Amino acid sequence: MSNTYTQIKINEFFTLKEFVAEEDLKAVLSNPFILSNIIELADILERLRKKIGKPLIITSGYRNPEKNKKVGGADKSAHLLGKACDWTLEWELHERENITRNIVDFFRNNDYIVGEFICYFKNYQGKWLPSRFHFATPFYADGIKHKVFLVSIEKTKKYKPFLSDPFLALQQLIGLI
Numbered sequence: 794m795s796n797t798y799t800q801i802k803i804n805e806f807f808t809l810k811e812f813v814a815e816e817d818l819k820a821v822l823s824n825p826f827i828l829s830n831i832i833e834l835a836d837i838l839e840r841l842r843k844k845i846g847k848p849l850i851i852t853s854g855y856r857n858p859e860k861n862k863k864v865g866g867a868d869k870s871a872h873l874l875g876k877a878c879d880w881t882l883e884w885e886l887h888e889r890e891n892i893t894r895n896i897v898d899f900f901r902n903n904d905y906i907v908g909e910f911i912c913y914f915k916n917y918q919g920k921w922l923p924s925r926f927h928f929a930t931p932f933y934a935d936g937i938k939h940k941v942f943l944v945s946i947e948k949t950k951k952y953k954p955f956l957s958d959p960f961l962a963l964q965q966l967i968g969l970i
């Protein structure tokens with residue numbers, strides 16, 4: 794089991810292992826709803842990965858309820874359904890404008906796939922830099938698609954919604970303008 798597990802590819806860039814911990818594998822593989830959510834999520838991230846041209850490092854994918862509680866996730870967190878993941882990437886300072894633009898453009902221009910998109914920022918030598926991203930595929934409540942762009946300052950977890958132009962808001966936050 795273990796050997797196969799590490800090799801299961803969801804698509805060109807992502808393996809199942811990146812989204813599901815080994816201890817959860819059995820439960821996820823026997824739950825078609827969660828499994829298909831993870832595949833959908835990974836496919837969107839594959840498209841983003843191609844656009845950015847850099848590896849996306851998944852830091853948290855599917856969470857079982859116990860793990861979700863431990864990391865302080867919301868009671869109804871999309872992570873519990875395999876509909877959300879947190880990721881980061883390694884970048885040089887001079888790349889940040891381009892990469893940030895690509896990320897925001899991707900989510901802004903793909904209306905139909907946008908669910909929740911949160912950037913967590915960390916203060917780095919006097920500048921706010923994106924440190925982590927959270928992306929969730931759309932979920933529906935009463936037939937209404939939730940479409941949310943949010944930014945967050947690390948630690949406070951106080952969300953500030955993008956009011957007009959998310960890229961402008963991002964640029965302001967990271968101190969480019």
Ligand SMILES: [Zn+2]
Pocket residue numbers: 853872877878879927928
């Ligand atoms: Zn998350």
